[in-house]
Amino acid sequence: MKTSPAGAGGQPLATGPQKSTGTRRKAITVKRPVETWSLELYVAGLTPGARLALANLKAVCKEHLAGRYQIEVVDLVKHPQLARGEQILALPTLVRRLPQPLRQVVGDLSDTQRVLVGLNLAPNALRS
Numbered sequence: 001m002k003t004s005p006a007g008a009g010g011q012p013l014a015t016g017p018q019k020s021t022g023t024r025r026k027a028i029t030v031k032r033p034v035e036t037w038s039l040e041l042y043v044a045g046l047t048p049g050a051r052l053a054l055a056n057l058k059a060v061c062k063e064h065l066a067g068r069y070q071i072e073v074v075d076l077v078k079h080p081q082l083a084r085g086e087q088i089l090a091l092p093t094l095v096r097r098l099p100q101p102l103r104q105v106v107g108d109l110s111d112t113q114r115v116l117v118g119l120n121l122a123p124n125a126l127r128s
Contacts, residue, residue, distance in 0.1 A: 037061075037069040037119075038098040042088045045077045049108055053092040056109035064121050094118075 041057060043050035054073060061069045076083050076091065086095065089106075096103040096119055105118035116122035 034068055035099055037065050037096065039069060040072045040074055040095045040097060042074045042076055042086065042091060042093045042095065044091050045075060050092055053108045057094060060112060060115050064116065
C-alpha cells in the first residue's frame with residue numbers, strides 16, 4: 001500500500017500542478033556593503049608640506065568619498081624601515097590600499113584633478 005505524506009491535520013498533501021494564488025512577487029533589493037577606502041599618507045615629520053598634503057587629502061575625501069574612507073598618516077622619521085618595504089621614493093606619498101589595485105600619488109595633493117585621476121575617482125582626463 002502506497003501512502004501519501006500527510007499535511008497539517010492529517011490531510012494528504014496536494015500533488016501535481018499547483019494553481020496560482022494571484023499573489024505578486026516582490027522584488028528583493030540587496031544593499032551592497034559600503035566600500036571603505038583605505039588611504040595611507042607617507043610623510044617625513046609633520047612639516048608644512050605634510051600638513052598641506054593631509055589637509056588637501058581630507059578635502060578631496062570629504063567631497064568625493066563622504067564617510068567612506070579612513071586615512072592613516074605614516075611618519076617615516078619615526079618608522080624609516082617602512083619606506084623600503086612600501087617602495088616609497090618621494091614624500092609626501094599617498095597610497096590607496098583599498099579598493100584594489102594599489103595606487104600611489106606623489107606630492108602635496110594640491111592638484112585635485114590629478115589626485116582624483118591618481119585614485120581612480122575621476123575619468124582619466126590627464127592622459128590624452
